[in-house]
Amino acid sequence: MNTILFKAADRGTADYGWLKPNYYFSFSQYHNPGKVHFGLLRVLNDDFISGGGAFPTHPHDNMEIVTIPFTGALVHKDSTGGHGVINAGDVQIMSAGSGIQHSEANASATEPVTLFQIWVYPKVENIKPRYDQRKFDVSDRTNKWQYVVSPNEADNGLWINQDARFALTNLSAGKAISYSNAFKGNGVFLVVINGSVKVGDTTLGRRDAIGISETDNFTVTASEDAELLVIEVPMDFA
Structure with missing residues (x-):
């Protein structure tokens, strides 16, 4: 990763x-x-x-x-x-x-x-x-990903003209959540809207972000109640 x-x-x-x-x-x-x-x-x-x-x-x-x-x-x-x-x-x-x-x-x-x-x-x-x-119903993102933008109909998000996906979660303190890419080889830009989390050994606070690539799955753990956004995008221009 x-x-x-x-x-x-x-x-x-x-x-x-x-x-x-x-x-x-x-x-x-x-x-x-x-x-x-x-x-x-x-x-x-x-x-x-x-x-x-x-x-x-x-x-x-x-x-x-x-x-x-x-x-x-x-x-x-x-x-x-x-x-x-x-x-x-x-x-x-x-x-x-x-x-x-x-x-x-x-x-x-x-x-x-x-x-x-x-x-x-x-x-x-x-x-x-x-x-x-x-x-979107905010209660549907408590300790789980709510997909809000996606070209995949099954995600029930707004359609986007790209192999990209946006998801939101409200993660309770002490909880961990994994994210798996919708498209193999994509990268993910994770933004902490509010709160604090850890990704591996990296601690992220309010409005910090981390770009994650070369993996199709990662885990986030909330150090305190946290609101998160992930933006999954292709890493290479076609």
Whole structure:
């Protein structure tokens, strides 16, 4: 098993007033040649959006974009006609495909939104743009993986144009959980949303992450109650 550690304190940061992002990988004005991507995972931004904050309409193409809010609500509009409010507990995916325009805005004028926005390179380029979102029952991820994004129908997640899978768990202190890859040879980027866990001899705290490759199975043990996200992606570009 090969691992690479991404400590929360080492992330790139910025302060745009209404937006305070933390970057796990090079993005916008933050560039770290050692942290450009993990396999086909290109972007993981941990965003704080102040009340009234908004991303104006902007374009994307040929990227699978997943949004996972933790607090607050985000209003989404795009050129496919997609329009909705993404709340904590929801997961949204947008296949930018051949090209899409979209905007995102804090639904509240006063309360902040916190979220992860994640970009994965697509399996097939220039598909028709698409948008989907769903509310997931948080109780269904207690001490087990809840698959929220996957191309496999049996996982009951939002469909993604890639051999990739996203899963969430709320792991109780002292509990251990194993993760097995959906696709042989993929790598997994594990993020501690809250709490503390151990992977092998490595201790991870809040917002720490670890990239795991060259294995199709690993185990995580919670040192305290923990909320985790795994992002499984191919490691090589086709």
